[in-house]
Amino acid sequence: MIEKGKESGGTWIDPDDSPEWTDEMFERADVYEGDRLIRRGRPKSEAPKVPINIRLSPDVIERFKASGPGWQTRIDAALKQYIAEHPERV
Structure with a gap:
């Protein structure tokens, strides 16, 4: 019988x-x-988003x-649309 450490919470009796x-x-x-190790889950993005702090109007x-849900993604899409429609300003 092999006794486990106290942090494991028990005594190992038989693997069977x-x-x-x-x-x-x-x-x-x-x-x-x-x-x-093969990572599971969502694959890494080729263009990951960058976390920032931004101040926006309360009404926005x-x-x-x-x-x-997804409101931050919609703000991102709105900003991308603005850039596409106003390329001279960026």
Whole structure:
């Protein structure tokens, strides 16, 4: 019998007594190709957005937030549209 450290919260008795893996456990498990960890989730963007601080009028924020989730993305789209329509000003 091998005793685990106090931080692990228990005593290991027999590896054969470990619980069976569920589909959920397999879904959350890390995947490796050789020694390389394969990252899951959304792939990295070629042009990631840059976090900034900006001050906007309360009525602008209120209007965009009122349209629901994704309001920051819609502000980004509105600014891109402005740049496309006014290339001489940028």
